[in-house]
Amino acid sequence: MSLLQPYFQQCPTAFTPAVSVPAPCLSFYISVSKRSVISCCSSQSQTTVINGKLDSRIFDRDEIRLGLPSKGRMAADTLDLLKDCQLSIKQVNPRQYVARIPQLSNLEVWFQRPKDIVRKLLSGDLDLGIVGFDTVSEYGQGNEDLIIVHDALEYGDCRLSLAIPKYGIFENINSLKELAQMPQWTVEKPLRVATGFSYLVPKFMKENGLKHVIFSTADGALEAAPAMGIADAILDLVSSGTTLRENNLKEIEGGVVLESQAVLVASRKALIQRKGALDTTHEILERFEAHLRALGQFTVTANMRGRSAEEVAERVLSQPSLSGLQGPTVSPVFRKHDGKVAADYYAIVICVPKKALYKSVQQLRAIGGSGVLISPLTYIFDEETPRWRELLSKLGL
Ligand SMILES: Nc1ncnc2c1ncn2[C@@H]1O[C@H](COP(=O)(O)OP(=O)(O)OP(=O)(O)O)[C@@H](O)[C@H]1O
Ligand SMILES: O=P(O)(O)OC[C@H]1O[C@H](OP(=O)(O)OP(=O)(O)O)[C@H](O)[C@@H]1O
Ligand SMILES: [Mg+2]
Known part of the structure; x- marks a missing residue:
């Protein structure tokens, strides 16, 4: 716990550490409020490097602008995705075309027709947008200023x-x-x-x-x-x-x-030159990735009799569908026997792909797992999202 303390201290949210398991790969549980989930996970902000010539229009406004479909088949699913990522939009009336996401204080949301979102990204009137990949390809016409930040938001498939x-x-x-x-x-x-x-x-x-x-x-x-x-x-x-x-x-x-689905697209110029644009994009991207990754997984908890955590872990890892994201978390379950406290059972926690759920349960039972509990996952935050690395490299940063 002491190793993690400096990180938690950076995090303004109150938390309750519950369990810690020895290195090399530490699993830990803390409680955080929904609002602060990202601030606890992204520990450092990025430095924006300014390349080449600056576009004077970039400095006409301080807010970062995100374009969202105002109506049509992408509109409702886009709002749902943002809500699932704890980025709900405050819009007083559906006919009001400007709105805010309270979690992202420097961001303005503008509701526009999908093709206009792409046009306005190109003209510098929007910085980020969510539209179908078909719309980006048709109206973006291969313009190099457009960068796909997330290419698979998993709706709007066609x-x-x-x-x-x-x-x-x-x-x-x-x-x-x-x-x-x-x-x-x-x-x-x-x-x-x-x-x-x-x-x-x-x-x-x-x-x-x-x-x-x-x-x-x-x-x-x-x-x-x-x-x-x-x-x-x-x-x-x-x-x-x-x-x-x-x-x-x-x-x-x-x-x-x-092939098309909804994507998060950005103006390269805005990401490089507009203050805060890259940090905000990082936060949105992290939330999307964490949510979408979790959509395909369940958390599986089970109890297993064993002599030691290592022995239980070995049994779990002998099964092809039980390796989890990085490996199983194995924690001793302490019980009192004849006045003595001892651990003869271990609780194991793993993530399994939804598609492999039944196979995983069968494999768990085969190695002595009992009391198998399955719960949905809300977010999976990796150390760093591969798409973020890719974005920085596309931007030459
Ligand atoms: N069956 C489908 N037909 C059309 N679009 C689909 C379909 N399935 C998913 N989509 C996605 O929805 C988008 C169309 O959304 P919408 O109807 O709101 O916009 P639009 O037709 O481009 O707008 P407008 O009506 O202004 O031309 C497409 O660009 C595509 O990405
Ligand atoms: O494969 P499907 O599920 O049948 O969807 C395809 C149809 O949906 C869209 O039309 P839309 O409903 O937007 O009507 P429109 O052609 O009148 O714009 C698209 O232009 C196709 O016509
Ligand atoms: Mg049609």
Whole structure:
């Protein structure tokens, strides 16, 4: 405990250390309030190094701005993610487009349409944003100022995919290659593609050797275009595939332009030049990573008879699904026998992937585990998140 004391003293929150287990890998339990969970985990703030020329617009405001989808299918899930990370948004009215996250005092939240979030990141009017990867790719157009800070927020899953009719001349066409080789497409009579993605799709067609193609667009319900005689193929977002199926269309091999889900994206310029932007991004990233990592895991606690903690640990580690994140935490359970206190049972605590839960319980029982308790995990904070390291390296820091 004395080793950890200096760290806890930096942390303003009251805590109660409960158990300590000998080195080399120390497990410990403390109680902290939900509000202070991050301040206890990130021990040092980052120094922002300023590179190259400064953008004067960066200094027009002190607040860091985060753009969130104002409506549509990403909006509710984005608010839910933030809430799950103890970053609930204070918004008096859903029609009010500016809001605050009390936990992040230097941050302003601005609700915008997803494509406008990307445009405003590029113009310097927003510093951070949460949108679909498809939107970043389409409206960001490969601009190097955009940096994906977290590429997998685990909602908004879909793919940008080419679809053609199941019937007529397309009946036996099942791949992009076969589509490209159809003799029907000529300079006079090109393949007509309806899409809302006017940057990504022509680029994709060119890269895949489709020479004779023309494009049309509409604001929605693109799946109607082939049956209406407006297009031969469509390129749109697909998630369940229901809309394609209900309109007699099929996806083909090689026709996926990109896979998408919600991402946290930032302006490189803002991260490098705006005071506090990198620290705030670090905190948001840590919270997201810790929450998303925990989503896939359960904590498993069990009791096991044994001669020593090492002997119990050896038995646990002999099972392939019981190694936990770093190894099992093994603690003696003290009982009184004939007036003497002794430990003949040990409590083991491990994290197991949700998918491997039943297998883990079986393995625990096989080595003598009893009283197996399963609880959900809220956060898993690593020493450092790999995405943070990656971000610093992308920024050249
Ligand atoms: N089946 C789906 N169809 C469309 N978008 C999906 C689907 N599943 C997930 N998404 C995600 O949701 C985003 C669309 O959200 P939304 O409908 O709010 O925005 P939008 O259509 O871009 O906005 P606007 O209506 O202003 O054009 C997509 O960019 C994508 O990332
Ligand atoms: O694979 P699915 O689950 O069926 O989802 C795909 C459909 O959802 C989206 O349309 P949206 O519902 O936004 O309507 P819109 O085309 O009128 O904008 C997208 O443009 C597809 O049409
Ligand atoms: Mg649609």
